[in-house]
Amino acid sequence: MRKIVVLTILLLLLLLISPIAGARHEAYSVAPSSDEGIYSFFSDVIRDAGICLDKFVDESPDADTRASRLESVVKLAEEESRFYAVKGFESNVSRVVQPFIAPSGGVKQLTTYQLVFLTNYEILKSESDYSAYVEARTAIVKMRSGADAINSSLDRIELIELRNETSILIFNVSDLSERLIDVYALIDHYERLLEQYEIEAPAFEEDILVVAVSDEHPLLYEEITIHVYAKNISTISLFIDNEAHSLKNLTSDLQKKHRFEKPGEHDIYAEGTTVDGKDIKSNIVKVDVSEIPTFIVLSSQYSALLNESVKISGLIVDYYGKPLHAVNVTVEAGEKETVTSDVRGRFVFYGTRSSEGYLNVSAFYPGNDTYKSSSANISIFFSRFPISLHIAANTTGINVNETVNFRGSVSGISTNYTIPLSIFVNDRGDGTITAENNFEFTLPFSQSGTYEVYTLFHGDSVFKDAKSNEVTITVTEKPFFQKESFIKEIITNNRESNILFYLFLLLLVAIVSFFIGLYAHAIKKKIPLALLFTGIYARTFKRMISALREIRGAKDARHRTRIHAFRDKLIAPLLLILMYFYTLILKLSGHSSKEKEAEQGNESPEKSGIVVANEEVGKGTNDEAPEVKKLEDFDIGEAYRLLSDATIAQYDLGKSLTPRELSEVIDNKNEPFTGAFRDVTAIHERVFYGCMAPVDGEEERYFNEIGDILRYFKG
Incomplete structure (x- = not known):
């Protein structure tokens, strides 16, 4: 018993073509391991043939279309049986399909020539x-x-026997036998129509001698039937290739069976004598006899690796499915060679390829006097060997200007075989290394951010291209102070270079001397210390911050020198320390100013400013020198604050007004001292905010104008 499993692919393909594919597939899918699938498929072929015969009898327009579909299904089953036979899948399909070729071809012949008859009969009418x-x-x-x-x-x-698990399966052809009765009856009817036409048509009252054959394109040794139709003929001779052949009887439809033993074109005709003694010759029928077709089927795996030896199997059979034994087949799979088929028509050869691509495989049988030549071709794809890459980092989080060590492995290559690997950081090439089974590399990172690192092999003639996994590296800014490690680095750097150490001391002395001189200048000029530092801050702080950032942001850490290390490790921290003390002085100075302002705030504006002016007026003198001398007890900033408080109290203004806003208020009021107030405000801003010393006479004018305004407020 044959297992139906090997027929799954074959029958599924056929089911897609058949008009009853759904029902057949359902029956096959539930069939156990037996011949039920084969039985179901060919039973449906019998049923479809019966439908085509019904269409023929009804002279249906789609009869020929359905017959063509049926013939294609059976032919495909035959081809598939050969294909799976070469793969070693033996089944009952090859045994069953041969008897079904004739009925499917016969149905097609019926429907095709029915159209020919009906077309020409319409012409005759x-x-x-x-x-x-x-x-x-x-x-x-x-x-x-x-x-x-x-x-x-x-x-x-009817003689075919298949089996399932419990019984024998036999095909039922009784319906086809009954339909054939109607088919023969219709053909007889067509013949009577022609006979009736011969009687009724005047042109056909003469003698008639016609020859026809059952197949004008038979194969070598295939039997055909020669039909001779005669009217008013007394003696008839049949000629095949000008050689006379006797006929058994002189009925109106004479027949002769014949087989051709030589391929090529053959002429068939008849000669006779009419009842009145005249000689007559029939039409000449040309029969083209061809050698028996052969078929070669090749089978192998569809793909392989380079230099792999691939087995290729072949099968050669004739038109009737008979294996050709001991015939020579020329095969080519890179190189040509000749192989000989065995008793089952099988042959084997091998092919390989050393570079990636398709290997075209061919087999050719030249044929002989009996069999036609045939050939077959397939392709096998040979691919390079696959490899895989993997990398890992010793750490994934570092500071700027630190390095990361990577270790990697290559799987799929032989020992001591080297391949070039490209290193990519954020999809940009960062170098190339040569790797074996294991490899290492190191990458520095000079800027903060996130980096994706991977390696890439572009492939060669033996191995396919490959990409490794991606490793994410996070780089952060390194802080200036790192406790003990930072101190150790400073000591180490100083030990390495005494010159750099002495330069550092010289720079420190210069900075201290600068601040001492600055302090002495402030004492001499009577400039408040807070005011002095505020001016310095306004002009230099941003530049100092920019300088620090430039020191920290070295672009290429791989080309650092000792000078760079000295700058980063010593100068930058020193500047930060100085900035810290500088900021502390500003805070302390600001705090002192606020306390002083709070003490002054306890006194009324009249007491602090206007009363001073009144005391001088009360002495009965118009000389302003004592008044200026009195205001000299205040510095420029305190004198303006005295004026500001008096102005706010005079006009009941908000205490949050800036000097410039206060000047704009006076401008809008058009007071007599508007110009003086504007001049005082300008001097105050230039000295206090711009850190510029008053020019000659400007300080005296400043205090005089403030005194005039205060006296105006008092009235």
Whole structure:
């Protein structure tokens, strides 16, 4: 018993073509391991053949289309059986399919020549055309030949036995036998139509001698039937290639079976004598006899690796499915060679390829006097060897200007085989290394951010290209102070270079001297210390911060020198320390100013400013020198604050007004001292905010104008 499993692919493909694919597939899918799938498939072929015969009898327009579909299904089953036979899948399909080829071809012959007959008969009804008569007569012969092919195959089909798990399966062809009765009846009807036409048509009252054959393109040794139709003929001789052949009887439809033993074109015709003694010759039928077709099927795996030896199997059979034994087949799979088939028509050879690509495989049988030549071709793709890459980092989080060590491995290459690897950081090439099974590399990172690192192999003639996994590295800014490690680095750097150490001391002395001189200048000029530092801050602080950032942001850490290390490790921290003390002085100075302002705030504006002016006026003198001398007890900033407090109290203004806003308020009021107030405000801003010393006479004018304004407020 054959297992149905090996037929799954074959039958599924056939089911897609058949009009009853759904039902057949359902029956096959539930069938156990037996011949039920084969039985179900070919039972449906019998049913479809019966439908086509019904269409023929009804002269349906789609009869020929359905017959073509049926013939294609059976032919495909035959081809697939050969294909799986070469793969070593033996099944009952190859045994069953042969008896079904004849009925499927016979059905197609019936429907095809029915159209030929009907077309030419319509011509004969309208005109007397002898060639149309011959075509119609030949079509009848062809239809009868097709019906005979179906009828003769039924006996063979009935003899086929398949098995399931419990019983024997036999095909039921009784329906086809009954339908064939109607088919023969229709063909007889067509023949009577022609006979009636011969009687009624005046042009055909003469003698008639016509020859037709069942197949004009037979194979070598294939039997055909020669039909001779005669009217008013007394003696008839049949000639095949000008050689006379006797006929058994002199009925109106004479027949002769014949096989051709030589390929090529053969002429068949008849000669006779009419009842009145005249000689007559029939039409000449040309029969083209060809060698028996052969088929080669090749099978192998579809892909392989380089230099792999691939087995290729072949099978050669003839048109009837018979294996050709001991025939030479020329095969080519890189190199040509000749192989000989065994008793089962099988042959084997091998192929390989050393570079990636398709290997074209071919097999050719030259044929002989009996068999036609045949060939087959397939392709096998040979690919390079696959490899895999993997990398890992010793750490994934570092500071700027630190390095990361990577270790990697290559899987799939042999020992001591080297490949070039490209290193990519954020999809940009960062160098190339040569790697074996294991490799290492180091990458520095000079800027903060996130980096994706991977390696890439672009492939070579042996191995495919490959990409490793991606490793994410996070780089952060390194802080200036790192406790003990930072101190150790400073000490180490100083030990390495005494010159750098002394330069550091010299710079420190210069900075201290600068601040001492600055302090002495402030004492001499009577400039408040807070005011002095505020001016310095306004002009230099941003530059100092920018300098620090430039020191910290070295672009290329791989080309650092000792000077760079000295700058980063010593100068930058020193500047930060100085900035810290500088900021502390500003805070302390600001705090002292606020306390002083709080003490002054306890006194009324009149007491602090206007009363001073009144005391001088009360002495009965118009000399302003004592008044200026009195205001000299205040510095420029305190004198303006005295004026500001008096102005706010005079006009009941908000205490949050800036000097410039206060000046704009006076401008809008058009007071007599508006110009003086504007001048005082300008001097105050230039000295206090711009850190510029008053020019000659400007300080005296400043205090005089403030005194005038305060006296104006007092009235």
